[in-house]
Structure formats: C-alpha cells, structure tokens
Amino acid sequence: MVSAYLELEEHKVFHHPADEEITGDVVDKFVKLHMAKLPRYRRLKKLYESKGPILEQEGKAEYKPDNRLVVNNAKEIVDSYNGFFIGVPVKVTHQEQTVTKFVDEFRKRNSLDDVESEASKLSAIYGHSYIYVFQNEESETCVTFNSPLDMFIVYDDTIQEEPLFAVRYKPTDTGYEGQLFIKGKELYILNDATGTILTELDEDQDRFYYNDIQIIEWKENEERTSVFEPVETLINAMNKALSSKMNDIDYFADAYLAVLGADLDSGSLQDIRDNRIINLFGTDNIKDIVVKFLDKPDGDTSQENFLDRVERLIYEKSMIANINDESFGNASGVALEFKLQPMKNLAINKERKVKVAMKRMYKLIFSVPLQLPNNMIDEWKNLNFTFTRNIPRNVSDEAETAGKLQGVVSKETQLSVLSIVDNVQEEIERINTEREEKSVIDMEQDENGDFVVTQSNDVNEDE
Incomplete structure (x- = not known):
C-alpha cells in the first residue's frame, strides 16, 4: 500500500484528509514516505556537486585506462538560471510608506536577498525548497531557507490543497526526532522502537505567534521537477563519452609495439624500451620484418560529432541559454x-x-x-513584487522609455522601468527632497539673508 501511494505521489504533494486527526502514526507514515524519496534528492544533489554516476561505476581491469571525467553541466545550468532569475534582488513595494519602510527594514535585517537566492537555487536543484519563519531568542521574526532533504509539507485533500502540517526531522540512533508544525501550534516529535510520540512544548517555550504553518514551499514548477532533471541522462552520457575519449588518448600514448618476423629476447626488448632504438640485423629475410604500433580503430570524428550534439541538446532541452556559445556574444538585440x-x-x-x-x-x-498597526496586518495582500531578469541592460534605452512615459503613467511606474533604481519609493523621496532644497535655494533673499515672499499681481488687485 505504501509503495503504491509513493508511486502516485513521487513528484507531487503529500495529502491527508482535512477532517482526520494528526497523530503520531500519521506523522510516521509520511516520514517513511519522505525517506523513500530521499534517493532522488541525493542523486540530484550529487549531480550538482560534480559527483556524477560515472564516478561510482565499476572499475575496469588494471591494464585498461579508466578515466572518470565530469563536466558539471548541472551546476552551470542551475547557477546560470538562478542568476538570471533572481540575481537582481526582488523589489517589494507598497502604496503606504509605513508598510514599505517596514518591509525594507525587515528584508535588510534578515538578508532576504540572500535567503531568496538560496531558496531559489535549492528549488532549481530539487524541484522545490522551503522557507522557514520563526522567532529568535530576542523575539525577532526571522526567515531562513531549507532543502527538502529533511523537511516536507502535507496538504489537505481539498481542491485548494491548503497546507495541513509540516515536518522537519533528523535521524537518531533509535529512529528520528524533529518538529511538527500545525496551524497555531508547534510540537516535538520523537520516534523510537515504541512508536512515534508527539509532545507539546512547555508553556515557557511556547511562543507561537503565527496563525498558519511556519513552513512555506517554494516550487520550481507544478511538477516539482529539477531544472536539469529533463537532461540528466544527456549529462551522464556526455560524461561517459568524454571519459571514453580520454581512455582512447591514454591508449594511443601507451600503444603496443608489434615486431613481426624477428625473434627478440628479453635483453633486446629491454634495450628497445630503454634506448628507444630498434636495430634488427642478421636475418635472411630482412624485408619480411614488420615493426609498427598497434592502432585501435579511430572513432574521433564520431565522438566529436556526438559530444557536440549532446552539448547542444543539453541546453536546448533544459531551455537554459548557453552563454559560453561563441554566437551568443555576437548576437544582435x-x-x-x-x-x-x-x-x-x-x-x-x-x-x-x-x-x-x-x-x-x-x-x-x-x-x-x-509588527504593524492592527489596521495594516492585511496589507500583505497589496504588496507588489517586481522581478528583474539579470541580463545586460541598455540604460540609455531604459531612460528613453522612462522619458516617454512622463505624464502617461504614475511616477512610480515610470521609475520602475529603470534597472538602476533599486527602490522606487526611496528614489521618489530623494526627488522630492531635491525639489524642496532647490525651491529654497531659488527663493529671493534680502541683505540679512532672510527669504523674501513676493505677492502675486492677482492678490494685489483683489486688495
């Protein structure tokens, strides 16, 4: 039953009926299901860390070359794509200045640019990752990232698939232990030979401020597929082909010397090997003597064509641009x-x-x-998230576009076009400050340095 359930849920979420109680046995069932998925996560992790399957294949005989080359296309795909997606930090803005200021300070305190970048990288590797929100010892709200190697979420069985509970665990000598996150509560998990026990935290430790589960899932896609998983077999094939090609090079560098038509004793063989000179004489049929190296059939052309095709397919089917391609740098806009x-x-x-x-x-x-005034706790709904692709930018073209938007859109939208503006609200504040300073400088002053206010003609006429 468990194996069939796992097959159904291999790349999807775990489900549990929303109206059923969450007991130790329920948690234990899902922990075992998660453990059964770990081999896939570890395989993807190894491929990203340049530890491909070729390094673990059975060794060849001692007299045969046995090179193990790994070209880390998986890491290049992940890092290039992650840099493209979130290399430029996400801009989070709000219409209310109070909310924007709070978000900016929170992001700086938690280094959220780095947290989001790492969560995005993990989701590219495994197909999904997690964000963990918690309170530290100073009662400050903190955010960190977590891989799916030791954490998972179980969703309810409704069409909305709302998070039901989350688990973070680690193995022990007798089983495992960890944390169970339910809406409005956090429990301690202990599993041993007697079963799985859920224990509520002590009253002094129970500082649970959240009205929802503290774990948030970051999905790469709905299928939770790694960004390089579709080309995993191509990457392995490329490593195998390169290793075979290196084996051929070693073979040619240490090829067998064939001497046909002459009888050489061990001393002569030693002399040829040491002095690298072949001198055969005293035979009646000297013309029938053949001295040559034994060559394997040359498959260099086929190997090169195969490697070129595999490399092209890796980037085409992963949908990641190969920025090292020579034609890439010469391409027009x-x-x-x-x-x-x-x-x-x-x-x-x-x-x-x-x-x-x-x-x-x-x-x-x-x-x-x-954290915020009570009338603003629902303003998270009105936050605006701006993602900027990390590609070479033409600031001159952006400035021209922004200039053409003058009077057509709001100042905030106009400035958001410019990639050099990191925080639109702060930039608007700087503009307003500069205008106020300029207006003060441009005002007339008398001989004492006091500002002179001149009444308009309309006012004089009214008087």
Missing part, C-alpha cells in the same frame, strides 16, 4: 531576445509560483503582534 526566450518562459512560470510563496511568507510576518 533582437537575436539575443530570441535566444533568451525559452529561459524567460521558464522564469515567468517560476515567478508566478514564487509570488504565491512570498505572499504567504509576508502574511505570516504581518500577523506577528506589534
């Missing part, structure tokens, strides 16, 4: 857009998933007491 279009499509789909996760995260953060 329009051609460059077409080359990046597949990766942009991936990024757009991921952006939608990430925005959902970020809104859920800020919903938790805003719900903590004393």
Whole structure:
C-alpha cells in the first residue's frame, strides 16, 4: 500500500484528509514516505556537486585506462538560471510608506536577498525548497531557507490543497526526532522502537505567534521537477563519452609495439624500451620484418560529432541559454531576445509560483503582534513584487522609455522601468527632497539673508 501511494505521489504533494486527526502514526507514515524519496534528492544533489554516476561505476581491469571525467553541466545550468532569475534582488513595494519602510527594514535585517537566492537555487536543484519563519531568542521574526532533504509539507485533500502540517526531522540512533508544525501550534516529535510520540512544548517555550504553518514551499514548477532533471541522462552520457575519449588518448600514448618476423629476447626488448632504438640485423629475410604500433580503430570524428550534439541538446532541452556559445556574444538585440526566450518562459512560470510563496511568507510576518498597526496586518495582500531578469541592460534605452512615459503613467511606474533604481519609493523621496532644497535655494533673499515672499499681481488687485 505504501509503495503504491509513493508511486502516485513521487513528484507531487503529500495529502491527508482535512477532517482526520494528526497523530503520531500519521506523522510516521509520511516520514517513511519522505525517506523513500530521499534517493532522488541525493542523486540530484550529487549531480550538482560534480559527483556524477560515472564516478561510482565499476572499475575496469588494471591494464585498461579508466578515466572518470565530469563536466558539471548541472551546476552551470542551475547557477546560470538562478542568476538570471533572481540575481537582481526582488523589489517589494507598497502604496503606504509605513508598510514599505517596514518591509525594507525587515528584508535588510534578515538578508532576504540572500535567503531568496538560496531558496531559489535549492528549488532549481530539487524541484522545490522551503522557507522557514520563526522567532529568535530576542523575539525577532526571522526567515531562513531549507532543502527538502529533511523537511516536507502535507496538504489537505481539498481542491485548494491548503497546507495541513509540516515536518522537519533528523535521524537518531533509535529512529528520528524533529518538529511538527500545525496551524497555531508547534510540537516535538520523537520516534523510537515504541512508536512515534508527539509532545507539546512547555508553556515557557511556547511562543507561537503565527496563525498558519511556519513552513512555506517554494516550487520550481507544478511538477516539482529539477531544472536539469529533463537532461540528466544527456549529462551522464556526455560524461561517459568524454571519459571514453580520454581512455582512447591514454591508449594511443601507451600503444603496443608489434615486431613481426624477428625473434627478440628479453635483453633486446629491454634495450628497445630503454634506448628507444630498434636495430634488427642478421636475418635472411630482412624485408619480411614488420615493426609498427598497434592502432585501435579511430572513432574521433564520431565522438566529436556526438559530444557536440549532446552539448547542444543539453541546453536546448533544459531551455537554459548557453552563454559560453561563441554566437551568443555576437548576437544582435533582437537575436539575443530570441535566444533568451525559452529561459524567460521558464522564469515567468517560476515567478508566478514564487509570488504565491512570498505572499504567504509576508502574511505570516504581518500577523506577528506589534509588527504593524492592527489596521495594516492585511496589507500583505497589496504588496507588489517586481522581478528583474539579470541580463545586460541598455540604460540609455531604459531612460528613453522612462522619458516617454512622463505624464502617461504614475511616477512610480515610470521609475520602475529603470534597472538602476533599486527602490522606487526611496528614489521618489530623494526627488522630492531635491525639489524642496532647490525651491529654497531659488527663493529671493534680502541683505540679512532672510527669504523674501513676493505677492502675486492677482492678490494685489483683489486688495
């Protein structure tokens, strides 16, 4: 029953009936299901860390070359895509200045640019990752990232698939232990030979401020597929082909010498090997003597064609642009857009998933007491998230576009076009401050340095 259930849920979420009690046995069942998925996570992790299957294959005989080469396409795909997607930090803005200031300070205190980048990288590797919101010892709200190696979420069986509970655990000598996160509560998990026990935290430790589960899932896509998983077999094939090619090079460097038609004793063989000179004489049929190296059939052309095709397919089917391609740097603006279009499509789909996760995260953060005024705890719904693709920018073109938007859109939208503006609200404040300072400087002053206020003609006429 468990194996059939796991097959159904291999790349999907875990489900549990919403109206059933969450007991130790229920938690234990899902922990075992999660453990059964660990081999896939570990395989993807090894591939990202340059520990491909070729390093673990059975060794060849001692007299045969046995090179193990790994070209880490998986890491290049993940890092290039992650830098493209979130290399430029996400801009979070709000119409109310109080909310924007609170969000900015919170992001700086928690280094959220780094947290979001790491969560995004983990989701690219495993297909999904997690954000963990918690209170530290100073009762400050903190945020960190977590991989799916030791954490999972179970959703209810409704069509909305709302989070039901989450688990973070680690193995022990007798079983495992960890934390269970339920709405409005956090429990301690202990599993041993007697079963799984759920224990509520002591009253002094129970500082639970959240009205929802503290764990938020970041999805790479709805299938929770790694960004390089579709080309995993191609990456392994490339490593195997390169290793075989290196074996051929070693073979040619240490090829067998064939001497046909002459009888050489061990001393002569030693002399040939040491002095690298072949001198055969005293035979009646000297013309029948053949001295040559034994060559394997040369498959260099086929190997090179195969490697070129595999490399091209790896980037085509993963939909990640190969920025090391020679033609990439010579592409015009329009051609460059077409080359990046597949990766942009991936990024757009991921952006939608990430925005959902970020809104859920800020919903938790805003719900903590004393963070914001009571009338603003629901303002997380009105947060605006701006993602900027990390590609070379033409600031001159952006400035021209922003200039043409003058009077057509709001000042905030106009400034958001400029990639050099990190925080639109702060930039608007600087502009207003400069205007006020300029207006003060431009005012007339008398001989004592006091400002002179001149009445308009309309006012004089009224008088």
